[in-house]
Amino acid sequence: MTDNRPLLLTGAAGILGRWLRPRLIEKYGALRSSDVADPAPPLAGEEIVVAELADFDAVDRLVKGAGRIIHFGGISFETSFDRILKANIAGTYNVFEAARRHGAGPIVYASSNHAIGFYTKDDRLDANVPQRPDSLYGVSKAFGEDLASFFADKYGMDFACLRIGTARPDPIDPRHLSTWQSYEDLLRLIDACFAAPKLGCTILYGVSNNDRSWWSNADAPHVAYRPQDNAETFAAKLLPDGDKRDLAAPAVKYQGGPFAAEDYMQRPADAPGR
Numbered sequence: 001m002t003d004n005r006p007l008l009l010t011g012a013a014g015i016l017g018r019w020l021r022p023r024l025i026e027k028y029g030a031l032r033s034s035d036v037a038d039p040a041p042p043l044a045g046e047e048i049v050v051a052e053l054a055d056f057d058a059v060d061r062l063v064k065g066a067g068r069i070i071h072f073g074g075i076s077f078e079t080s081f082d083r084i085l086k087a088n089i090a091g092t093y094n095v096f097e098a099a100r101r102h103g104a105g106p107i108v109y110a111s112s113n114h115a116i117g118f119y120t121k122d123d124r125l126d127a128n129v130p131q132r133p134d135s136l137y138g139v140s141k142a143f144g145e146d147l148a149s150f151f152a153d154k155y156g157m158d159f160a161c162l163r164i165g166t167a168r169p170d171p172i173d174p175r176h177l178s179t180w181q182s183y184e185d186l187l188r189l190i191d192a193c194f195a196a197p198k199l200g201c202t203i204l205y206g207v208s209n210n211d212r213s214w215w216s217n218a219d220a221p222h223v224a225y226r227p228q229d230n231a232e233t234f235a236a237k238l239l240p241d242g243d244k245r246d247l248a249a250p251a252v253k254y255q256g257g258p259f260a261a262e263d264y265m266q267r268p269a270d271a272p273g274r
């Protein structure tokens with residue numbers, strides 16, 4: 001469906017946001033990019049709005065006049081509940097509620113594999129498994145999925161909740177052989193979501209076509225996502241002597257990796273990926 005309103009991208013200053021911006025402009029035209037930090041300089045066709053997601057009035061102004069939304073903003077790592085509460089829980093509510101008020105959407109929402117991170121690497125998941133968050137961050141992503149379900153059921157809005165695995169240029173850890181999503185495949189997934197006839201609240205795994213993937217998108221045939229990349233091409237480099245990891249260690253045992261360890265508290269400066 002054509003939508004001449006600008007596409008809104010939150011989290012535009014993040015690693016994924018910076019990679020996506022020129023490609024979104026090329027595909028969708030006018031882009032409104034937002035973050036709490038200024039993602040300057042603006043590109044041709046791009047309007048930049050600095051906004052704090054926890055501030056409803058600021059988010060309301062941000063969303064007004066926008067069409068499709070890619071909500072990648074918020075905190076992307078484990079931290080204190082107070083920070084998660086503001087950026088991810090209140091922030092996601094503010095984006096979805098402002099979209100409802102202004103008739104914006106559909107919304108592609110960056111959920112995370114950490115919403116289901118306490119499944120083990122022996123489990124195989126589809127979109128219907130109960131959430132098993134592995135961190136407060138994962139809990140906030142599970143909340144965002146539930147919030148999307150609520151807004152879809154009550155108000156007929158459309159959401160794709162992407163349980164993104166590990167979106168980065170290359171896999172750099174054995175876990176990524178299962179969780180990796182290349183940037184190009186992430187963009188393919190976003191495009192497929194916006195091309196879908198009707199989303200309702202669709203849960204999808206953001207993962208490439210990895211031989212060792214734990215996740216299936218078979219429940220979402222209405223989203224024509226055809227990933228092209230496969231982490232297996234990096235297997236020999238990442239596991240040159242076979243898999244010698246301690247399979248009982250939480251970071252290996254659970255799908256969420258290090259997030260599942262009891263004492264895990266990742267600091268912003270350590271945050272890999274996005």
Ligand code: 15L
Binds near residue numbers: 076164256271272273
């Ligand atoms: C995420 O959700 C994080 O934002 C990212 O930094 C990675 O940790 C990724 O998951 C992952 O699980 O590899």
